[in-house]
Amino acid sequence: MVATEFALDRVLKTPISAPHALPPFARSTVDGYAVLAEDTYGANTGLPAYLSLVGEIRMGARADIQISPTQAALIHTGGMIPQGSNAVVMLEDTQKLGTKEIEVYKPVASGDNILQEGEDIHKGDVVFTSGLRLRSQDIGGLMALGITEIEVAKRPRVGIISTGNEVIPPHEDAKPGQVRDVNSYTLAALVKRAGGEAVRHGIIKDEFEQIYAAAKRAHEENDIVIITAGSSVSAHDITSDVINALGDPGVLVHGISIKPGKPTILAVADGVPVIGLPGNPVSALVIAGNFLTPLIHMLLGITDPSPVPRINARLSINLNSQSGREDYVPVQLVETTDGTMAEPVFGRSNLIFTLIRADGLITIAPEVTGLPAGSDVIVELFPW
Amino acid sequence: MVATEFALDRVLKTPISAPHALPPFARSTVDGYAVLAEDTYGANTGLPAYLSLVGEIRMGARADIQISPTQAALIHTGGMIPQGSNAVVMLEDTQKLGTKEIEVYKPVASGDNILQEGEDIHKGDVVFTSGLRLRSQDIGGLMALGITEIEVAKRPRVGIISTGNEVIPPHEDAKPGQVRDVNSYTLAALVKRAGGEAVRHGIIKDEFEQIYAAAKRAHEENDIVIITAGSSVSAHDITSDVINALGDPGVLVHGISIKPGKPTILAVADGVPVIGLPGNPVSALVIAGNFLTPLIHMLLGITDPSPVPRINARLSINLNSQSGREDYVPVQLVETTDGTMAEPVFGRSNLIFTLIRADGLITIAPEVTGLPAGSDVIVELFPW
Numbered sequence: 001m002v003a004t005e006f007a008l009d010r011v012l013k014t015p016i017s018a019p020h021a022l023p024p025f026a027r028s029t030v031d032g033y034a035v036l037a038e039d040t041y042g043a044n045t046g047l048p049a050y051l052s053l054v055g056e057i058r059m060g061a062r063a064d065i066q067i068s069p070t071q072a073a074l075i076h077t078g079g080m081i082p083q084g085s086n087a088v089v090m091l092e093d094t095q096k097l098g099t100k101e102i103e104v105y106k107p108v109a110s111g112d113n114i115l116q117e118g119e120d121i122h123k124g125d126v127v128f129t130s131g132l133r134l135r136s137q138d139i140g141g142l143m144a145l146g147i148t149e150i151e152v153a154k155r156p157r158v159g160i161i162s163t164g165n166e167v168i169p170p171h172e173d174a175k176p177g178q179v180r181d182v183n184s185y186t187l188a189a190l191v192k193r194a195g196g197e198a199v200r201h202g203i204i205k206d207e208f209e210q211i212y213a214a215a216k217r218a219h220e221e222n223d224i225v226i227i228t229a230g231s232s233v234s235a236h237d238i239t240s241d242v243i244n245a246l247g248d249p250g251v252l253v254h255g256i257s258i259k260p261g262k263p264t265i266l267a268v269a270d271g272v273p274v275i276g277l278p279g280n281p282v283s284a285l286v287i288a289g290n291f292l293t294p295l296i297h298m299l300l301g302i303t304d305p306s307p308v309p310r311i312n313a314r315l316s317i318n319l320n321s322q323s324g325r326e327d328y329v330p331v332q333l334v335e336t337t338d339g340t341m342a343e344p345v346f347g348r349s350n351l352i353f354t355l356i357r358a359d360g361l362i363t364i365a366p367e368v369t370g371l372p373a374g375s376d377v378i379v380e381l382f383p384w
Numbered sequence: 385m386v387a388t389e390f391a392l393d394r395v396l397k398t399p400i401s402a403p404h405a406l407p408p409f410a411r412s413t414v415d416g417y418a419v420l421a422e423d424t425y426g427a428n429t430g431l432p433a434y435l436s437l438v439g440e441i442r443m444g445a446r447a448d449i450q451i452s453p454t455q456a457a458l459i460h461t462g463g464m465i466p467q468g469s470n471a472v473v474m475l476e477d478t479q480k481l482g483t484k485e486i487e488v489y490k491p492v493a494s495g496d497n498i499l500q501e502g503e504d505i506h507k508g509d510v511v512f513t514s515g516l517r518l519r520s521q522d523i524g525g526l527m528a529l530g531i532t533e534i535e536v537a538k539r540p541r542v543g544i545i546s547t548g549n550e551v552i553p554p555h556e557d558a559k560p561g562q563v564r565d566v567n568s569y570t571l572a573a574l575v576k577r578a579g580g581e582a583v584r585h586g587i588i589k590d591e592f593e594q595i596y597a598a599a600k601r602a603h604e605e606n607d608i609v610i611i612t613a614g615s616s617v618s619a620h621d622i623t624s625d626v627i628n629a630l631g632d633p634g635v636l637v638h639g640i641s642i643k644p645g646k647p648t649i650l651a652v653a654d655g656v657p658v659i660g661l662p663g664n665p666v667s668a669l670v671i672a673g674n675f676l677t678p679l680i681h682m683l684l685g686i687t688d689p690s691p692v693p694r695i696n697a698r699l700s701i702n703l704n705s706q707s708g709r710e711d712y713v714p715v716q717l718v719e720t721t722d723g724t725m726a727e728p729v730f731g732r733s734n735l736i737f738t739l740i741r742a743d744g745l746i747t748i749a750p751e752v753t754g755l756p757a758g759s760d761v762i763v764e765l766f767p768w
Contacts, residue, residue: 004554004569005569005572008573008576008577020558022735022737023563023735024558024560024563025560025561057561058549058561059548059549059550059561059590059614060548060549060550060551060552060561060562061549061560061561062559062560062561063560063561076614076618076619078548078550078563078614078663079550079561080560080561120731120735120737121735121737127737127740128740135573135766135768136570136571136573136574136577136669136766136768137570137665137669137736137739137740137766137768138740139569139570139573140566140567140569140570140573140665140669140736140739140740141566141736141737141740143554143564143565143566143569144554144563144564144566144665144735144736144737145564146554146555146556146557146558146564147554148554148555164443164444164462165442165443165444165445166443166444166462166463167444168444170388170526170527170528170530170531170532171530171532172530173530174404174408174530175446176408176409176445176446176447176464177409177441177442177443177444177445177446177447177463177464178444179407179408179462179528180527180528180529180530181527182524182525182527182528183524185388185389185523185524185527186520186521186523186524187520188389189392189519189520189523189524190520192392193392193520206443230443230460230462234460235460279462281521281524281528285520285521285524306743306765307695307717307743307765309693309694309695309765310693310694310695311691311693311694312696333691347504351406351407351504351505351528352521352524352525352528353406353504353505353511353525353528355521355524356511356512356521356522356524356525359690359691381690381691381693382519382520382521384519384520384521
């Protein structure tokens with residue numbers, strides 16, 4: 001249970017029914033006079049209807065005036081329609097004569113300028129389904145119904161293990177041959193954005209026993225386990241062995257036809273999803289966006305994920321792609337006189353700066369062998 | 385100053401230069417053998433090059449082996465290139481003979497399979513400009529450079545005042561004529577998403593003195609002041625008078641040609657931006673998205689706001705619009721066999737549930753008088 005006011009981006013765990021109608025009473029949609037519609041029939045500027053002014057409906061109070069035929073009461077936008085009235089004449093279609101009488105220059109029909117009780121929401125309507133990730137307006141809607149506390153899905157805990165003899169914590173000076181840990185932090189940020197809670201389980205040397213010990217603890221304490229492998233081939237093999245030792249069925253998929261990210265491992269160990277990510281920071285983030293984000297959404301119970309934000313653009317250069325493999329290419333969006341161009345960002349290194357220089361990714365489908373310059377492409381903005 | 389690991393979505397206040405090159409040393413991009421390229425020239429499966437194996441470059445350690453002509457050292461992806469070597473032969477293009485010799489079946493050129501020092505980032509390069517709102521990969525890039533603490537822009541404080549005699553706090557039971565406060569909470573959520581810090585200054589009765597007192601305090605304590613007016617015309621006039629009393633120059637714009645949101649007030653009082661928003665929750669949120677979000681981004685110093693996420697769709701019905709006015713129409717996205725359709729969500733009430741049922745907005749430009757069913761439209765997803 002959380003306070004609704006702090007629930008932005010949380011996911012509703014249970015559907016919510018309206019405890020009362022909205023609006024809860026018939027209200028005026030304009031500033032004017034509450035009248036009986038029949039009293040205004042045929043009125044025009046040459047022959048106005050004359051009504052006696054019996055008072056004012058104060059905002060925020062019960063309308064305790066009773067309107068009888070040939071009577072009118074001043075009412076403000078949002079004011080409660082008084083008993084006996086069935087329409088509101090707009091202020092600009094009237095003229096006040098002294099303090100006790102008004103002239104009406106335009107007829108109104110029954111219901112005009114009135115929002116009826118329950119016109120928006122009926123009592124008992126299911127107004128929010130479970131699995132909704134709350135936006136600003138959803139918080140407003142809950143407040144309108146007086147629902148100031150709600151049950152939300154627990155944030156899935158994602159345990160992150162970085163491996164590699166060459167990897168050191170970011171605050172340390174890198175000696176020759178060493179690189180600072182990037183993946184623990186990019187993945188933790190991605191997890192946070194996806195709605196999960198990241199738990200870093202440290203940087204572990206490329207040895208089976210050490211990785212197994214860290215993975216076992218992460219497996220016991222979290223809802224999802226992520227292991228980013230060292231970059232060598234033997235390191236991948238250790239990751240795979242560790243995952244198989246964690247529980248059944250173990251590794252389901254080892255290697256996927258995606259670039260970057262080929263050496264990805266997808267696994268389940270005793271009911272806990274485990275993902276082995278490539279150590280390369282670009283691959284790790286692209287694969288996490290494709291597999292980890294949807295997994296977190298699934299555990300949160302999100303039923304209808306937001307559409308992926310995307311921008312239509314034209315490709316600036318020719319791109320080759322291997323048939324049978326899905327390629328993700330980081331691109332920069334550049335506005336030109338010819339429209340929005342997508343300029344691929346290349347980095348042989350696949351260091352994280354390739355993604356830093358990019359605005360989003362374009363996908364080249366497995367059956368496509370390349371895209372010529374000028375192709376219409378859809379750029380998916382980074383969801384992380 | 386904040387810890388980089390907690391800086392997702394914060395905005396960099398100062399540009400950041402690379403304290404060292406990336407990669408900081410020449411490294412192998414493959415698993416293989418570090419060699420002298422010249423020793424492999426002309427090698428093929430029929431006539432391999434024979435090299436003596438002098439050791440292994442361990443991951444994470446300085447490459448303390450010296451490669452002399454006709455020598456090779458085992459190296460892993462990411463390993464440091466040893467002195468004397470200028471290329472790496474891939475493992476699959478070699479065969480080990482005993483423990484002291486290898487056969488090489490394919491020649492390599494100088495620089496092959498090596499990522500040179502500084503190939504990605506040179507020491508002193510400005511790698512992040514100020515005004516960048518940090519994404520997951522940006523946090524990773526900072527970590528790669530060992531920058532674990534950064535200076536970020538202070539979150540602009542936005543004081544929010546709700547006015548209206550009919551408005552009550554959400555936790556209270558609404559008596560006839562009363563409605564619960566929605567705007568304070570939807571706007572606070574919008575402010576948070578935009579990168580600001582919302583401060584609610586309560587619900588104030590529609591009287592000049594009371595609103596002035598609250599506005600004066602909000603004006604002293606915040607970087608931006610938002611006043612949502614009561615829904616009646618006289619309430620708008622009070623808001624305008626209060627803003628003019630707060631400081632010079634006061635109200636700059638009163639009324640804009642936008643639907644919903646016509647009665648918007650844009651003002652500056654003694655250097656503090658003040659926005660008077662319509663009391664209607666839909667208008668308040670749409671106008672805040674158009675004016676308050678960019679204002680917060682400006683105060684944060686964001687130089688290059690993310691492109692607005694948008695979806696191309698086709699309009700499901702005819703829409704009329706008044707010439708000279710910009711219309712924002714909430715729509716639901718519906719996937720059909722004809723592609724993505726944008727279905728306008730109407731609510732005569734303009735209660736917050738109109739936006740709750742929608743996925744985004746389409747904009748009808750002032751010079752357009754309507755859009756026929758089937759028009760191609762761009763749906764901007766709610767940025768709040």
